[in-house]
Amino acid sequence: MSELITPGGSDNNPAEEPKLIVDSDWKAEAQAEKEKLVQQEADAKPAGGPDALPEPDFRTIVSMLATQALMYLGAFPDETGRAVVVPEYAKMHIDLLDVLQVKTKGNLETEEQEELDQVLVELRQRFVQVLGVAQAQQQAGQIPPAPAPE
Numbered sequence: 001m002s003e004l005i006t007p008g009g010s011d012n013n014p015a016e017e018p019k020l021i022v023d024s025d026w027k028a029e030a031q032a033e034k035e036k037l038v039q040q041e042a043d044a045k046p047a048g049g050p051d052a053l054p055e056p057d058f059r060t061i062v063s064m065l066a067t068q069a070l071m072y073l074g075a076f077p078d079e080t081g082r083a084v085v086v087p088e089y090a091k092m093h094i095d096l097l098d099v100l101q102v103k104t105k106g107n108l109e110t111e112e113q114e115e116l117d118q119v120l121v122e123l124r125q126r127f128v129q130v131l132g133v134a135q136a137q138q139q140a141g142q143i144p145p146a147p148a149p150e
Contacts, residue, residue, distance in 0.1 A: 058104075058112050062097065066119050069093035073123075073130045087131055094123050 054060045070076065072090035074083030101116050108116070137143045 058108065059115065061100070062112075062116055062119055065093050065097050065100070066123060069097070069123050070126070073126055075126075085130060085134060087127070087134070090123075090127060090130075094120070094127060097123070 054063075069090045072084065072086045072093065074085040076084075078084050097116065097120055101120060104116075134143070
């Protein structure tokens with residue numbers, strides 16, 4: 001439905017006054033199109049945002065424990081930019097993954113089992129490497145020996 005709007009003045013002199021024709025159907029169509037675009041945009045975005053938490057699943061558990069082990073093996077620098085190496089904490093997280101492997105044996109999907117096995121192999125190898133480097137540096141006097149446990 002169209003409506004003729006004549007702003008100000010009289011209808012006697014159409015040359016002086018601009019005429020504006022507003023199509024009310026157009027308004028409804030424009031609103032519907034806008035809503036459709038908003039819905040498409042919402043559908044295109046992945047769930048959550050960049051700060052969204054990961055799905056709580058088996059892989060997330062493995063990933064969290066592996067990340068902690070790597071952190072204590074010096075894979076991630078601290079605030080000062082130095083590597084943090086605390087073998088006892090790294091070993092504890094690797095051992096927790098081992099417990100998880102033992103307790104879930106036969107209950108995991110093939111992919112989950114393979115991933116857990118691979119993560120443990122890699123973490124154990126890195127643990128041995130880091131301990132070897134740390135011992136070599138201690139013997140060379142580059143770093144002080146670790147304090148004895150109390």
